[in-house]
Structures are given as C-alpha cells and as structure tokens.
Amino acid sequence: MSAPATARPSQLSLAVRDSSTMLRRNLLHARRYPSLTLNLLLTPIMLLLLFVYIFGDTMSAGINGGGPDRSVYIAYIVPGLLLMTIGSTTIxxxxxxxxxxxxxxxxxxxxxAIHRGSILIGHVIGSVLQSILSVVLVGAVGVAIGFRSTDATVLEWLAAFGLLALVALAFTWIAVGMGLSSPNAEAASNSAMPLIVLPLIxxxxxxxxxxxGWFRPIAEYQPFTPAIETLRGLLLGTAIGHNWWIAIAxxxxxTVLGYYWSKSQFNRDPK
Known part of the structure; x- marks a missing residue:
C-alpha cells in the first residue's frame, strides 16, 4: 500500500511565508542599526521645532490675518511635517x-529556493511600518508642543491614517526602484533626495x-501638496476640495510606477 502523497504548499502560501521571513529580517536589521532611521527622523523634527519656535509668531500672523498666535502655525505645519517624515524615512x-x-x-x-517577489515585498512592508512608526513619533512631538485635532471624528482619523499608509506605500516602491538602480548606497541616498526636497516646495x-503666481501651479499639483491639504482637512476641518482624489491618483x-520599475530592475541580468 503506497504512502499518501504529501500536499505541496500553494504559491500564495509560499509567498506569504517567504515575505514574512524577509520582513522579519529587515525589521531585525533596522533594530540593530537604528542610526540611519534616527538621522532621517531628525530632519522633520528639527524643521518642526525651527519653524514653530523661530518663525512661528511671524508665520501665524500671516496665516491668521491678525496678531501672532503660534498655535495657529503649529496646527498648519504638523500635517505637512508628517508627510515629510514619510519622504525622509523612505530614503x-x-x-x-x-x-x-x-x-x-x-x-x-x-x-x-524562495519566492522571488518576497525579497522586495519584505523591504516594502518593513519600510511602510517604519514610516508609520516615524509618523507617530513626529506626531507625538507635535502634540507635545501644542498640536491638537479636537474636531476630527473617528472616521476622519481612520481616513487620515489610511492616507498616510497609502503615501508611505507609494513612495516606498519609488525608493525601492531607486535603490535597485543605484550603483551604491551613497548614490541611492542622493537619488532619493527629492523625497525631502518636494515637501519644501x-x-x-x-x-x-x-x-x-508662476510657482503656484508647481507647488499645487506635485504629489505632496494634495496629500497635505487632504490631511489638514481630515484633522483640522479645513476645505479639502478636489485635493483628495488628486492625492489618491x-x-x-x-505605486504602479514604482512597482514595475522595481520589478524590471530586480529581474534584470546581474552584471
């Protein structure tokens, strides 16, 4: 009597298993070498403190249309810094x-003998998790210096979290493509600098x-501005208008561009 045949795992289960292994490997690597993440976190935190405590009174007077009120500028700048944190982390x-x-x-x-896609998926999921954690840390600094979002409902908070995760996913795939196409780590860091520069403009x-007037269309329709304005609307109750669908688009x-770029770079013949 022959022994029963052992069922082979499906491709999906193999992909999930190997992706989990790669994710654990990347998270352990990030935990053992936290200096890079901390250095990238310093940029948005230092900009937050600099603009709030050095320029806050002047900037809030311009935004508020009246006397200086630093809390007005804190509420204005924190959503932008949260998006900038994602750009910094994906570097x-x-x-x-x-x-x-x-x-x-x-x-x-x-x-x-592992699922080929799991190598990139582990990097992507790990980076998105690190981005969300970094956003939480920068957000905590914002709350500590006076940021409040008292009018946002639970659904608006969930939508804001979903938007941040979607932005993190999109820029992570772009960053993976940059890393795969760069000859070394220094070149990858330099090529990813637009992810920090774009929030500045x-x-x-x-x-x-x-x-x-000549610069306004550039700032209005680049990737970060619609996401920032949507996040402000969700957390602070300001008008969102058409920004939400531009941000999602x-x-x-x-995400699609970064995925196919990364896939083509990953599948190319090694030199």
Whole structure:
C-alpha cells in the first residue's frame, strides 16, 4: 500500500511565508542599526521645532490675518511635517536596498529556493511600518508642543491614517526602484533626495496663495501638496476640495510606477 502523497504548499502560501521571513529580517536589521532611521527622523523634527519656535509668531500672523498666535502655525505645519517624515524615512529604504544589492545579498537570495517577489515585498512592508512608526513619533512631538485635532471624528482619523499608509506605500516602491538602480548606497541616498526636497516646495510651510503666481501651479499639483491639504482637512476641518482624489491618483500612479520599475530592475541580468 503506497504512502499518501504529501500536499505541496500553494504559491500564495509560499509567498506569504517567504515575505514574512524577509520582513522579519529587515525589521531585525533596522533594530540593530537604528542610526540611519534616527538621522532621517531628525530632519522633520528639527524643521518642526525651527519653524514653530523661530518663525512661528511671524508665520501665524500671516496665516491668521491678525496678531501672532503660534498655535495657529503649529496646527498648519504638523500635517505637512508628517508627510515629510514619510519622504525622509523612505530614503533609508533606498539605501538599504542598494546596500543589499552591492553586498551581493540579493544575488544570494536569487539562488535560494524562495519566492522571488518576497525579497522586495519584505523591504516594502518593513519600510511602510517604519514610516508609520516615524509618523507617530513626529506626531507625538507635535502634540507635545501644542498640536491638537479636537474636531476630527473617528472616521476622519481612520481616513487620515489610511492616507498616510497609502503615501508611505507609494513612495516606498519609488525608493525601492531607486535603490535597485543605484550603483551604491551613497548614490541611492542622493537619488532619493527629492523625497525631502518636494515637501519644501509644497504647501507644507506656507499657503499656496502666498507663493509667486508662476510657482503656484508647481507647488499645487506635485504629489505632496494634495496629500497635505487632504490631511489638514481630515484633522483640522479645513476645505479639502478636489485635493483628495488628486492625492489618491498620485499615490496609485506612483505605486504602479514604482512597482514595475522595481520589478524590471530586480529581474534584470546581474552584471
């Protein structure tokens, strides 16, 4: 009597298992080397403290249309800094992926009997989790210096969290593509700098109507501004208008672009 055949695991179960392993590996790597994440976190935190305590009174007078009230500018700037935090954190993803490439780790993974997509999925999920944790930390600093969102409902908070996660996913895939296409970690860090520069030329720090007329369309329709204005509307009750669907469209487009870019770079023949 022959022994019963052992059922082979499905491709989905293999992908989930191997992706979980890669996620655990990346999270352990981030825990053992926290200096990169901490350095990237310092940029939004220092900008938050600088603009609030050095320029806060002046900026709030311009936004409020009256006397200086620092709390007005704190409420205005925190949503922009939360989005900037995601951009800063994903730079670490580009560096991490580039390091794995240059050190031959990804080439070694390719020779192993694991699901190929799990290598990138582990990086992406790990980066999104780190981005959300970084947003929570920067948000805690904002609350400590006076940020409040008393009018937001539970649904609006959930929508804000979903928007942050969607933005993190979109820019993480872009960062993975940058890391895979860079010759080394330093080049990956330099190529990912637009993820920090773009928030600086958005509505994160000053309203769009305070910008020069020729520059306003650039700031208005780049990826960060619609997401920032949507997040402000959800947390502070300001008008969202058409920004919500522009933000979602940007996120979906960047996710698809980053995914196929990363996939093509990952599947190319090693030199």
């Amino acid at each position: 670490g993803t580009a560096v991490s992926v580039a390091t794995d490439m240059t050190e031959g780790i990804i080439a070694r993974f390719r020779t192993m 958005s509505s994160a720090f000053v309203p769009l109507d305070a910008m020069p 940007w996120c979906l487009a960047l």
